[in-house]
Amino acid sequence: NAGVTQTPKFQVLKTGQSMTLQCAQDMNHNSMYWYRQDPGMGLRLIYYSASEGTTDKGEVPNGYNVSRLNKREFSLRLESAAPSQTSVYFCASSRQGASNQPQHFGDGTRLSIL
Amino acid sequence: AQSVTQPDIHITVSEGASLELRCNYSYGATPYLFWYVQSPGQGLQLLLKYFSGDTLVQGIKGFEAEFKRSQSSFNLRKPSVHWSDAAEYFCAVGAGSSASKIIFGSGTRLSIRP
Numbered sequence: 001n002a003g004v005t006q007t008p009k010f011q012v013l014k015t016g017q018s019m020t021l022q023c024a025q026d027m028n029h030n031s032m033y034w035y036r037q038d039p040g041m042g043l044r045l046i047y048y049s050a051s052e053g054t055t056d057k058g059e060v061p062n063g064y065n066v067s068r069l070n071k072r073e074f075s076l077r078l079e080s081a082a083p084s085q086t087s088v089y090f091c092a093s094s095r096q097g098a099s100n101q102p103q104h105f106g107d108g109t110r111l112s113i114l
Numbered sequence: 115a116q117s118v119t120q121p122d123i124h125i126t127v128s129e130g131a132s133l134e135l136r137c138n139y140s141y142g143a144t145p146y147l148f149w150y151v152q153s154p155g156q157g158l159q160l161l162l163k164y165f166s167g168d169t170l171v172q173g174i175k176g177f178e179a180e181f182k183r184s185q186s187s188f189n190l191r192k193p194s195v196h197w198s199d200a201a202e203y204f205c206a207v208g209a210g211s212s213a214s215k216i217i218f219g220s221g222t223r224l225s226i227r228p
Contacts, residue, residue: 099208105157
């Protein structure tokens with residue numbers, strides 16, 4: 001039972017390079033999320049998808065784009081990576097809406113931008 | 115807007131001692147409250163949640179939390195900690211029907227003294 005799977009687990013990029021982080025869930029959840037985690041700042045929501053075919057901005061969307069490819073998959077793209085985007089990125093899913101549903105998290109992608 | 119404060123950045127307790135991690139929230143109505151745990155190198159795992167009803171909720175791994183509306187608090191407790199409890203703990207608050215409306219605290223890192 002995989003739950004939420006993120007790839008890759010680690011990545012180093014140069015400033016200006018582009019990259020797509022992949023996320024897939026096998027729990028038939030409707031809602032999916034991308035967070036970034038930085039020391040002392042908890043998790044901050046980048047984008048979310050309440051259901052297949054919809055995406056919305058979270059707290060820190062600048063510099064990112066997302067695609068809800070189908071119900072299972074939700075990708076995060078950095079078009080032109082910047083050092084400020086060095087972070088640990090987590091994908092999560094929930095059955096329906098975050099506010100009253102527990103979220104299931106992947107193990108994270110550790111991204112360094114040089 | 116809702117917010118979450120975890121006033122303790124780092125706590126160290128001896129193995130076998132009791133534990134209380136503090137969480138204060140700000141929200142006008144009854145919130146949805148969560149505690150998550152993050153082991154090193156992993157994603158977040160739900161420990162427990164409060165939506166309504168009994169203000170003392172039981173979670174996994176022997177944890178419990180008490181919702182106190184008068185103090186706007188949702189503190190996490192465990193009677194006797196084990197070395198395996200060393201991790202980072204996040205309190206989160208959800209509000210409303212919007213899928214984006216969940217806010218995480220900045221976390222409390224728990225270390226266990228042998």
